[in-house]
Amino acid sequence: MSIKIRKAVEDDSVKVWPLMKELAIFEKYIDSFAITPEIVRESGFHKNPPDFYCIVAEDDDKIVGMLVYYFLPYTAQNRPAIYMKELYVDALYRGQKIGEQLMHALREEAKQKNCGQIKWTVAPWNKAGIKFYERLGANENRDWLNYEWNI
Template identity: 80%
Template structure:
């Protein structure tokens, strides 16, 4: 194996990963410039992703020497016009010290396997328009930009 390619274990996240997942989620919030509105805590990760009988999200992690160095967070969209579920990829993040080592590709391959196991017709996600490296990464995987739809948000304040 190439010395640039560390031995990485790709696996589904478990409850004991909550704190480490949260750290990567927070790093992603900094990277994507929404840290000021980041409201997730390790307790929220544990409760929402692992303790609820129907979790709000699922996660796949990349592990190197017992450290979580990458994560992918997703959820299922059970009802679609194609009468097959879809997966929505919410977050993909690899620790900056581990980038360029094919970890993102391994995480995406694991997500594709998950989609196939669950008879999903698509995996969908959004990319920030300024994230050129992210766009190139997804295109290298064979993903296509969907220019047929625009994203809208309706923020509901308390």
């Protein structure tokens, strides 16, 4: 098994979508999950600029991990930031440092785009995720509370 980390291309849309669905089940929002492979293709590869970018982990021809992100172009530091929206690795491939490789690829992308920060959220019940991010050297930001306004 040889894992390749690369930026997603349009043909990956149908291969990334099942991981997005698995993440929705894992994070308990499958009842409101409205993404389809067609939406992935349109939003990520046909729009200019795209709504999101994606880095994938590939084993042969199978996508086994994904990291979805977008840019926050305007920040108080006068440098863009990256917001990581989704990180997911197929359960059969966990424990092989694929998530770590995806995060390092995102960090390189942030450096190339002159970003000052990578931001994300993690569910408080996701202890394995929290431990993973802390092992990478990430810090919990307790300065801000997350709010939502459902429309």
